[in-house]
Amino acid sequence: MIPLSLEIRKLTVDQSEELANLLQSSEKEYSQYFIPFTFEFETISGILSKAIKDQYYGIYVDNSLVGFYMLRGFDDGFEIPSYGAWIAKNFSSKGISKLTLHHAITFCKTNSIKKLMLKVHPDNLIAKKIYEDFGFIYDGVDGRIGHLIYFKNI
Secondary structure (H helix, E strand, O other), X not given: OOOOOEEEEEOOXXXXXXXXXXXXXXXXXXXXXXXXXXXXXXXXXHHHXXXXXXXXXXEEEOOEEEEEEEEEOXXXXXXXXXXXXXXXXXXXXXXXXXXXXXXXXHHHHHXXXXXXXXXXOOOOHHXXXXXXXXXXXXXXXXXXXXXXXXXXXX
C-alpha cells in the first residue's frame, strides 16, 4: 500500500471555491459549532483576498482539501491571533486537528507571538479536551455567541 500524502499549504483566493465546496458539503449537524463566517464562495473569497497578516492554511491529503485552519485578527490590529480549525468528518479523529495546533503554535513561536486565543462551543467536548490537553486555559464566555474563550501562553 502506498501511503497517503499529507500537507499543510497556505490558502490563497485561488482556493476559495474549493474551500467553500468542502464546507458546504458537510452535514449541518457536523459543522454546527463552527461559525466564524458563512460558507459561501463570495464570503470565503473576500476573506482570502483581503488577508495580509491573517493566516489561512489548507490541509491536503493526496492533493485533496480535507480541512483548514486559521490564525486571524492580525489584520484587525490584534496582537493575539484567534485560532480556528475545521476538518472534514471523514478525516476527523486522525490527529489532523492536533497537527494544525502544533503548526499554529510553531508559527506563533517563529513570529514571537506570545499568546494564542480560541473560542469553542460548550457542547463541543472533543475539541475542548484537545485544547485543554494542549494547555489552553479557560478565560470566560463570549457574550455574543456563548462560546467559551481559551488562551494559551506560547
